[in-house]
Amino acid sequence: VTWRVAARIIVIGDSNVGKTCLTYRFCAGRFPQRTEATIGVDFRERAVTIDGERIKVRPGRRRGGGSP
Numbered sequence: 001v002t003w004r005v006a007a008r009i010i011v012i013g014d015s016n017v018g019k020t021c022l023t024y025r026f027c028a029g030r031f032p033q034r035t036e037a038t039i040g041v042d043f044r045e046r047a048v049t050i051d052g053e054r055i056k057v058r059p060g061r062r063r064g065g066g067s068p
């Protein structure tokens with residue numbers, strides 16, 4: 001598949017506010033049973049269709065603190 005649109009979403013926020021749960025829900029369709037504090041950056045992908053256009057969305061889950 002050749003993507004005409006690939007959107008990257010970066011989720012940044014304080015620790016333990018639910019970033020991992022939010023992005024997991026978006027990509028997997030359900031909430032995780034339990035999560036551990038994210039170290040560094042996580043990556044997920046989901047393809048969505050908007051106005052008939054297939055768009056690849058990559059929400060990157062980031063931990064609360066630390067350097068970029």
Ligand SMILES: Nc1nc2c(ncn2[C@@H]2O[C@H](COP(=O)(O)OP(=O)(O)OP(=O)(O)O)[C@@H](O)[C@H]2O)c(=O)[nH]1
Nearest residue numbers: 014015016017018019020021035037038062063064
């Ligand atoms: N009640 C409630 N709890 C939530 C919700 N979303 C997440 N949690 C809980 O909040 C805690 C932290 O969620 P995470 O998604 O791991 O938080 P995070 O922002 O990724 O945390 P870090 O990776 O440490 O930065 C977990 O115990 C979740 O079960 C929500 O919408 N409601």
Ligand SMILES: [Mg+2]
Nearest residue numbers: 019020037038
């Ligand atoms: Mg996390």
